[in-house]
Amino acid sequence: MLRVLLWLDGFPIALALVREALATGVQQVLTLFQQAIAEAASSQQRDAKEDGGGANDEAVSRIAAVLAAKRGARSLPRHSRVSATERARSVELLLRTFALGQRVDATPHDADTIERVLGVGRRGRRDTVDGSGPWLVGPPETLFDTVEVLSLPAALQAVRAATDAELETARGVAMAVLRYLPLMARMMAATFDDDNYAGFAGVQPLDQHPEIAMIMVPVILSMLQAGWHDQLHDITAALARVPELSAQTELLLQLPAKTIQANLANQPHDQQQAVQRIIDAAIDGKLNPPGRGLDRP
Secondary structure (H helix, E strand, O other), X not given: OHHHHHHHOOOOOOHHHHHHHHHHHHHHHHHHHHHHHHHHHHHOOOOOOOOOOHHHHHHHHHHHHHHHHOOOOOOOOOOOOOOHHHHHHHHHHHHHHHHOOOOOOOOHHHHHHHHHHHOOHHHHOOOOOOOOOOOOOOOHHHHHHHHHHHOHXXXXXXXXXXXXXXXXXXXXXXXXXXXXXXXXXXXXXXXXXXXXXXXXXHHOOHHHOHHHHHHHHHHHHHHHHOOOHHHHHXXXXXXXXXXXXXXXXXXXXXXXXXXXXXXHOOOOHHHHHHHHHHHHHHHOOOOOOOOOOOOOO
């Protein structure tokens, strides 16, 4: 992982070594999933080879139920009220689709429930910024059509086949997402006084988990090879202004409080409140990763 992180930061790491490290990382994750399934099946004292794989299917369901019931920092968000049964069903469909690369028999209701379990459904389809439309559009069930691009098996194939040019393109997209998407999410949470505005609460801590790059880069490579250039361009374009906005916030904090209040005096009340929330969030360190807050002067 260190080799990949150094490459992402701009160190001159041979791309053949980067490609090998990424492929090894994805394969290790897939192997962990298969081992967990095998262990769960074994605990039922059933032989998957003899019953046509039924033990493995049941094992995936059991693993999903455990993950769905989990609480704490490493659990799925709970921004919407979803029954335990539906939550477990959603986790199982996500595992089968994106971890195992399986085509699943899912309904539009299943897809809608998954969006609610992830905390993005209604918020991602409703909340807007600066008059732009919501980021989440289209029928929810199209999620399952992305299995051949966004699943781990697809990502593994993509990284093995990746050209040097594709690796460099993926590097730029991954760095934009890792550096600026969490910051954008935290800025929106402060601006709108809503931790899950547009369904982005789940990405706020993304920059605290650099290991996600081991999966993100291969997935981006798979998107490139599938021709998703427009979607990747839209992502990087949306994030392009975040560094500038962050720099403006830093400059704003250096101004005397009286100057800030004078500049805001003629602005609409809601805009004054939004700017003040951004200032407070920056002072309290809520725009930065934990441990990197600013001290109040």
